[in-house]
Amino acid sequence: MNPMTQRLQALLDAGKETALLRYTLGKAALDDAQPATALEHLLRATTLDPHYSVAWKLLGKTQLALGDPAAARQAWEHGLACAQDKGDAQVVKELGVFLKRLDKQQG
Template structure:
């Protein structure tokens, strides 16, 4: 699946959904820097995309960058609250509380 998404990107297609798919795919593979790169582009396309903020935080956390993870989740909380995305809001609240307990 990642190959076909990368080919689409190489052909000049670029949007939030494509970047989200690439980011999630790389995150699932544990390739945190590549995941963060694509997810960062995703939220640049669509700052209201709370699921992308959530995964961006995970990608940063996977690289050991807890400050960037916190920032992503805080921005994600704003996006989730603005759109009534209760599940994402709940998850990111839990992630932030865990960071507070284990910085």
């Protein structure tokens, strides 16, 4: 575990849990090729803040990395709805691209 991840984990262990902290730990785990750990953090991030579109985006990527395209689709569709509600055009665009790629892959 790298020093940054250790500091973030220490915050979590100290009871400072937030959706952003869980998202950041999930991203770090995915970057470190630990998708199962990333999944745990990202599921918690989306539970803490169900409108956190960027967390839904990364959750979908994680689920796809774990071989679950159906779960990835659900996460991305949920994230897309959240991003549309917030007017986050960049995330709307990215998730639209991810969903189109998934459609192509699945025929």
